[in-house]
Amino acid sequence: MRTVVGAAGLALMVFGGLLVWDQTTHWDVLIWLAGGVVLHDGVIAPLVLGLGFMLGGLKNRGLVRGALLTAGCLTLVALPVLLRPLPTANSSVLPLDYVRGLLISLAVVAVLAVLLGAGRWARKRAGGPDDPEG
Known part of the structure; x- marks a missing residue:
């Protein structure tokens, strides 16, 4: 059952990605995806790790x-x-x-x-x- 649900989720992700890719320019999608990675890795993750470190005691x-x-x-x-x-x-x-x-x-x-x-x-x-x- 886990494999079926996982395959269905992957298929829906691919379908959604194709819809987004067809409706916008390719650069808009790439910039949006890169922005998400930069925001997560450059801001959110260091902030959460720093707060967790400060709250350790x-x-x-x-x-x-x-x-x-x-x-x-x-x-x-x-x-x-x-x-x-x-x-x-x-x-x-x-x-x-x-x-x-x-x-x-x-x-x-x-x-x-x-x-x-x-x-x-x-x-x-x-x-x-x-x-x-x-």
């Missing part, structure tokens, strides 16, 4: 990693509307303040991470279930 590093991963995913989802060309001809297209929405979402993630960390700390001090000695 933290006790709640799993909580911090989860919060950072959530914040990164929120930012990636918001990038298309944040990078849209302004102004738009139709005012009903993307009418909200998406920068404010992203900042509120990131603040909620930070507050929840702090509250979760404080709850874990309080349980540990009270000898709760997270305390290996209690």
